[in-house]
Amino acid sequence: MTFRIGPRTSQIIAHIILLLMTIVTVIVLFFIIGYVFKNGFAQLSLEFLTDRTREMGKEGGILPSIIGTLFITVLAIIIATPLGVGSAVYLVEYTRGGLLRKIISFGADCLAGVPSIIFGLFGFIFFVIQLKLGWSILSGSLTLAVMIIPTIIRTSEEAIKAVPQSYREISYSLGGGKLDTILKVVLPTSLPGILTGVILGIGRAIGETAAVIFTAGSSLGMPTSVFSSTRTLAVHFYILAREGISMPKAYGTATVLIIIILFVNLVAYRLMHRFMAKYY
Amino acid sequence: MIVKTANLNLYYGSFHALKDIDLSIKENLITGIIGPSGCGKSTLLRVFNRMNDLIRGVRVTGAVLIDREDIHSPICDLILLRKTVGMVFQRPNAFPLSIFDNIAYGPRVWGITDKKTLRDIVERSLAAVDLFDVLKGRLKESALSLSAEKQQRLCIARLLAVEPEILLMDEPCSALDPIATGKIEELMLELKRKYTIIIVTHNMQQAARIADEVGFMLLGELIEFDSAKKIFTNPSDKRTFDYISGRFG
Numbered sequence: 001m002t003f004r005i006g007p008r009t010s011q012i013i014a015h016i017i018l019l020l021m022t023i024v025t026v027i028v029l030f031f032i033i034g035y036v037f038k039n040g041f042a043q044l045s046l047e048f049l050t051d052r053t054r055e056m057g058k059e060g061g062i063l064p065s066i067i068g069t070l071f072i073t074v075l076a077i078i079i080a081t082p083l084g085v086g087s088a089v090y091l092v093e094y095t096r097g098g099l100l101r102k103i104i105s106f107g108a109d110c111l112a113g114v115p116s117i118i119f120g121l122f123g124f125i126f127f128v129i130q131l132k133l134g135w136s137i138l139s140g141s142l143t144l145a146v147m148i149i150p151t152i153i154r155t156s157e158e159a160i161k162a163v164p165q166s167y168r169e170i171s172y173s174l175g176g177g178k179l180d181t182i183l184k185v186v187l188p189t190s191l192p193g194i195l196t197g198v199i200l201g202i203g204r205a206i207g208e209t210a211a212v213i214f215t216a217g218s219s220l221g222m223p224t225s226v227f228s229s230t231r232t233l234a235v236h237f238y239i240l241a242r243e244g245i246s247m248p249k250a251y252g253t254a255t256v257l258i259i260i261i262l263f264v265n266l267v268a269y270r271l272m273h274r275f276m277a278k279y280y
Numbered sequence: 281m282i283v284k285t286a287n288l289n290l291y292y293g294s295f296h297a298l299k300d301i302d303l304s305i306k307e308n309l310i311t312g313i314i315g316p317s318g319c320g321k322s323t324l325l326r327v328f329n330r331m332n333d334l335i336r337g338v339r340v341t342g343a344v345l346i347d348r349e350d351i352h353s354p355i356c357d358l359i360l361l362r363k364t365v366g367m368v369f370q371r372p373n374a375f376p377l378s379i380f381d382n383i384a385y386g387p388r389v390w391g392i393t394d395k396k397t398l399r400d401i402v403e404r405s406l407a408a409v410d411l412f413d414v415l416k417g418r419l420k421e422s423a424l425s426l427s428a429e430k431q432q433r434l435c436i437a438r439l440l441a442v443e444p445e446i447l448l449m450d451e452p453c454s455a456l457d458p459i460a461t462g463k464i465e466e467l468m469l470e471l472k473r474k475y476t477i478i479i480v481t482h483n484m485q486q487a488a489r490i491a492d493e494v495g496f497m498l499l500g501e502l503i504e505f506d507s508a509k510k511i512f513t514n515p516s517d518k519r520t521f522d523y524i525s526g527r528f529g
Contacts (some may be wrong), residue, residue: 119442121456166373168360170435173329175363184385190375 031244032117035255037056043252046260053220057236059245062253064222071217071223073206075141081198084152085187085206088194091153092160093182105226111150117210119147124214135229140216148201154199159173159193160186190273206261209234233257247251283309283328283446283478287342290323297323301342305493310468310477310493312508314484316528319482319497325448328478329365330358340439346446360407363390366444370451372431374423374438380416380433382423386442405437409467429460447471449479451495453486484524488498488512496520 051061087104095101101207123143133139163186171181187194209232217229218239231239233253240250283305283520284459290298304309315319323332330351332338341511344351351361365387383402402419406412411433432452433492439447449468453461461482466492468477481487487494488508495505496515504511504520515521 083500159408164373166369166371167375169334169367170332170373170375170438171385171389172334173331173367173369174439175359176386176389177359183388185375204284265435 004220023177029176033258036251039248040251040253040255042253043248049256052222054247056243057220057240057249062233062236062249062256064220065231065233065253066260067238068223069206069227069234069257070215071146071226071234072139072140072144072212072230072232073202074077075137075226076144076200076205077202079141079145080149080201083203084149084197085148085151085156085194088156088160091157091183093107093178102236105154108150108153112154115210116147116204116208119143120211120214123211125280129213134227135215135217136172136227137216137223137230138226140212140230140232141226143215144205144208145214147197147208148204151204152194152197152201155197156190156194159190162193163189193256195268195272195275202264202268203261205238206264207234207257208232209238213238233260282345282347283346283476285342286322286345288327288344290320290327291339292335293337297500298327301493301502303502303505305476305478307476308472308474310472310479311436311491312479312487312494313480313497314482314487314494314495314523318506321497322450322496324451325367325423325478325480328446328448329367329490331367333358342384350484355483361414361425364444365448366439366442366448367448367450368432368436368439368452371455372428372435374426374434376422376424378420378424379423379434380419383438385440386438387424390442393481400459402442405441406434408439408440411437427460429456429463432456432464433459436467444475445479448477449477452481454482461486467519484512496523498523 003228024105048061049066050063053062053064054060091101091104120143123139123146124195127133127139128135133142167185167189168181171185212232213235216232216235218228218235220233221228223230234257237250238251240246240253265269283303285301285303288298288301289296301324313324313379315321326505327340327344328346328351334342340352346361346365349356370454375385377385382401383405384398387398387401392401408416411430414430421456423431428435432455436447436452456464463488468479471477479491483507491508493506494508494511496503496511496517498519498520504515504517506516511520512524515524
């Protein structure tokens with residue numbers, strides 16, 4: 001007689017295994033964040049957040065990097081969102097699922113998976129040198145924009161495709177043209193999905209090092225315009241740790257970066273929920 | 281407004297979906313189109329506001345005249361056609377917007393921005409479907425919070441707001457319970473005084489209750505077109521008789 005596991009037992013075993021997997025994932029996640037916070041929280045002070053950086057980061061605060069990071073990220077999103085959403089609208093509403101759309105979607109998928117250092121190299125050669133923009137916030141934002149456009153295109157495309165065809169039909173049946181339908185029905189309905197893509201983009205851009213170290217530089221001065229070179233938080237953290245300048249300050253910087261990312265996500269999700277709760 | 285077709289044929293790619301349809305629909309009557317699933321009745325309905333244009337590979341031959349104008353001629357204004365010939369769909373499909381914005385959608389597309397005018401239109405349209413008293417203070421609420429029957433009424437109100445002359449109804453009651461169906465039918469009888477109504481229905485009793493004239497379709501052909509009384513009591517074609525007496529379909 002062979003030993004058999006009954007269906008009830010196998011259910012329980014599966015349940016336990018899945019639970020364990022979840023626990024492991026969550027523990028790893030919390031461990032990383034907890035570890036950074038534990039080492040970095042002590043560094044947080046008004047001075048650290050509002051002072052200029054001194055002695056290559058050994059002393060002083062990180063205000064220039066906070067400003068530089070926000071500046072670069074916001075500019076990148078402002079550049080990437082209209083381009084990405086516009087392309088997605090074109091692909092779904094105007095190409096009728098033809099070969100062109102397949103090629104562009106495939107290309108966007110590939111681009112979304114390209115390592116960010118490649119974008120950094122491209123940005124360095126094209127924006128910094130070819131277009132003579134130098135190491136600047138503008139070069140960094142353009143590079144980040146190019147990097148996150150594929151993500152925004154793909155998430156927006158999925159969101160727009162998910163808009164029920166019947167909504168378009170009603171709009172047309174009421175005498176709406178294509179543009180009315182897109183602006184008044186398709187985009188508002190797919191806005192939550194589009195926002196998700198934008199949030200993903202912000203997440204990628206804000207914590208990026210490789211793509212910006214080549215294009216925005218690593219200057220510690222206070223940024224004054226889009227042509228200033230700047231050192232983003234992630235780059236600052238990387239340099240502090242790599243050059244062994246100050247581990248405590250590195251952890252402090254990482255803590256600030258994580259808090260900013262958490263904050264951005266919270267705000268974005270609140271916005272999204274407020275929008276969805278309105279009519280759904 | 282009179283709707284006429286002559287030698288109307290429609291193909292989805294190589295599939296011949298409508299075959300030599302000749303019919304003439306009179307003003308201010310309810311014309312019912314009945315027939316088993318897949319007979320082409322919805323396709324026929326969607327010819328009248330050229331909704332089939334949205335589907336790839338559709339080809340139409342023959343003439344479709346609405347108010348003596350060929351709707352497939354290059355000078356026909358498609359957007360104006362769709363304004364004149366409104367459509368109510370099978371499922372009550374309100375936009376995920378407020379009740380007010382749903383009804384104001386059409387007028388806004390047509391360039392009306394004045395708040396007072398919009399409010400008048402919304403109130404008038406709601407009143408026309410007997411919803412105004414019920415929803416008076418709730419115009420800002422989501423349209424999706426309404427019951428299926430009220431949503432379907434709302435969809436009809438949304439359509440009336442663009443001042444159409446012909447109403448196409450594609451099984452408007454198929455998602456509703458019998459009581460709600462009865463109420464929508466009463467509404468249609470009221471609306472017929474002002475509008476020409478063409479309704480596709482699966483439900484022969486419904487056609488018998490509300491339609492003045494009825495067309496029976498089978499496999500893309502219009503088998504018989506006559507007064508509802510004639511079709512349901514003494515049809516001339518044996519296939520019509522078989523269908524209405526429940527032998528198939």
